[in-house]
Amino acid sequence: MKTYQITLLAGDGIGPEIMGVARAVLAQVSRNCQFHLNFTAAPFGGQAIDLTGEPLPEATLEQCRASDAILLGAVGGPVWDDHPRRPEQGLLGLRSGLGLYANLRPATVRPQLVAASSLKPEVVTGVDLLVVRELTGGLYFGQPQGIFPEKKGERRGVNTMTYSESEIERISRVAFKSAQSRRKLVTSVDKANVLAVSRLWREVVSRVALDFPDVTLNHLYVDNCAMQLIRWPKQFDVILTENLFGDILSDEAAMLTGSIGMLPSASLGEGPGVFEPVHGSAPDIAGQDRANPLAQVLSAAMLLGYGLQETTAAAQIEQAVARVLDQGYRTGDIMAEGMTQVGCQAMGEKLLLALAEGI
The missing domain is CATH 3.40.718.10 (Isopropylmalate Dehydrogenase)
Known part of the structure; x- marks a missing residue:
């Protein structure tokens, strides 16, 4: 045994x-x-x-x-x-x-609890998505960070968003492998129109996608994704994103289900x-x-x-x-x-x- x-x-x-x-x-x-x-x-x-x-x-x-x-x-x-x-x-x-670098948070609206959601039943019925969040990089861990003195007695707070190609690649592979056992759709979320680190993120995710031809990849800016999670959450299967964005979006996705008391998670690495x-x-x-x-x-x-x-x-x-x-x-x-x-x-x-x- x-x-x-x-x-x-x-x-x-x-x-x-x-x-x-x-x-x-x-x-x-x-x-x-x-x-x-x-x-x-x-x-x-x-x-x-x-x-x-x-x-x-x-x-x-x-x-x-x-x-x-x-x-x-x-x-x-x-x-x-x-x-x-x-x-x-x-x-x-x-x-x-x-x-542990990969956080997996499913948000599934169970048919018995559709009425518990604050959204309309026709919006949330059938929602079954998975947020794959990078867990050890980004603003939470990047250096330099802290509160530093400047001229004239003023202080400046600093956090640094940083990701290496290898960090992006390993979390991307977790997302694509997860999608292969689901509906085979990955939505990568970034802010590539503003952030250099997001432009690298999008480039590496797109490259990794070539190793998973059975999985469809699309990209969304984080502000649009936040809106789409409320507007039409059933469009999502696996949402792949970095640490800060994932922290916020996974909590938003959790509330689709009506109670945070129903939601599990896994941290893998x-x-x-x-x-x-x-x-x-x-x-x-x-x-x-x-x-x-x-x-x-x-x-x-x-x-x-x-x-x-x-x-x-x-x-x-x-x-x-x-x-x-x-x-x-x-x-x-x-x-x-x-x-x-x-x-x-x-x-x-x-x-x-x-x-x-x-x-």
């Missing part, structure tokens, strides 16, 4: 609650599909700051490096706002320490991948059994599919989520008239039952 090493970083706020549900779901589906998952929990984020003073202790990073995949819950909260080391710094350290929901730690509802665990559970499905290539198990989780939604069960954030509201733990129990029934 195959055995995989999985590190669990529950983190802060609702993280431990939703992680508990996801762990149970993973354990059940591994039994269904006859492989074994060896779970190891490690401190991360604010929890780790309280224990060690650091959001990403070296022992946690080493544990992650020794794993086949990492499932992350959520980090942050107001209790650490004045701490010199912020929990969110652990995320940047994890990306850097594991060489040179080593084991990190899989996490896109929502925050929601400290205002932590410990109240009100959290929606579905984004965490769907992140676990991405872990199986992208991280371990256990695609049958990943599909079982997706099907269990669909079955529970079809049965009318909803957490508070996606509650609608005529549905049955349940808490975090009860939603987990419904998922486990659906997995057992689906064997």
